[in-house]
Amino acid sequence: MDQIRVLLVDDHPAFRAGLSALLKPVREIAIADEASTGEQALALVGGVQPDVVLMDLAMPGMGGVAATERLVRDHPHIRVLVLSMADDDDSVFAALRAGARGYVLKGARKVELVRSILAVHGGEAIFGPAIASRLTGYFTGLARREQGFPELTAREREILILMSSHLTNPVIAERLGLSGKTVRNHVSSIFAKLHVADRAEAIMRARESGF
Amino acid sequence: MDQIRVLLVDDHPAFRAGLSALLKPVREIAIADEASTGEQALALVGGVQPDVVLMDLAMPGMGGVAATERLVRDHPHIRVLVLSMADDDDSVFAALRAGARGYVLKGARKVELVRSILAVHGGEAIFGPAIASRLTGYFTGLARREQGFPELTAREREILILMSSHLTNPVIAERLGLSGKTVRNHVSSIFAKLHVADRAEAIMRARESGF
DNA sequence: CCACGCCCGGGACATTGTCCCGGGCGTCCA
DNA sequence: TGGACGCCCGGGACAATGTCCCGGGCGTGG
Structure with missing residues (x-):
């Protein structure tokens, strides 16, 4: 029936057990295996051949970020969904830079977690509510710099x-x-109005301002 | 039964009709209203009070990006899910800067579209497979710039x-x-080694790389 | 010894950006 | 109604930027 093969990576056995119990009743999902460290996860993926890796970030030894990075590099078809307690910009964007396709906070509701696994397995990228706010904040924050955007004439805007x-x-x-x-x-x-000296800098300013 | 109230915004009546027919059987979703332009959408949201706006980007008059920007500014509780044919970085990141909580390509399968609506309604952020690749490419691309710096000769480093x-x-x-x-x-x-065409861009690369 | 890469420069060329200049045209205000 | 003002359009002259050629000198390693 082609279930989604999920590999659980978390250093807390109790949490893995709870997660496993939570996901076991879900028809579309199969827990392929579990790992308690990043190193172990990397060693397992070759044999287990999971579709999705549920990755914790805070782990002894190799952290989840490093594990994610190596995992997506060596197995591009495997999707990593981060499941972490860490709700801060550093963790979120480090995971994104490492190549994670999703980020959900521990404590997410079952429906949300299942949906995230399904989405990530389908190639989509998905982020829990708190993370979503950080993500949009990141991009709209870039746009906010535009508030102090000098007034350009019609022609100037056109040319820019x-x-x-x-x-x-x-x-x-x-x-x-x-x-x-x-x-x-x-x-x-x-250039004079934007206080830049350079074509490329002007383009940067324009792009950041959603031009 | 607390269905999710969805506002459709697209300039093609036929597409709206198809979308409406597609979503009508879905129990969790109700099509609250439809709009054919960004202006009309902005005029409607006050009365319709949608939970999610399914927003096209390419529309005559005010585009979907501008409409999204005003919409999320004036109605922060409304989530915008972009549903567009545009599969390019400019469109995707412009939508993100405008505050969209999701981006799915037209032609997405029903299950994916429904999942995206549910996710966005729950406050999550979700992106279709093609868009997800762009997003992760954006972040992993940033990461690559931070470490993988081309090898320059002594003179070149000095001059840079x-x-x-x-x-x-x-x-x-x-x-x-x-x-x-x-x-x-x-x-x-x-410039050739850094793959840039511009003095300013080279400086950016150098700064980002802790040069 | 010699191939290779780095370093140093020139030629020729197109592009870019700056600081001048002036004329045409619409708007707003006295 | 006249004039000031700003935008738009361009030219002149100039310095700087970047590109694609070319060749010579110099060290290092096969």
């Missing part, structure tokens, strides 16, 4: 947008039916 | 460091007792 597509001045000029010299002058005044 | 102080090529040349032309050539090869 084209600049953000890595178009050269002559191309922009041709596309707008202008002289290349005019575009350069507009670009120059854009 | 001076570049990072925003010195011009002539100044660098004078400080190193070189010809301006030589510095330019070194700079050019640095």
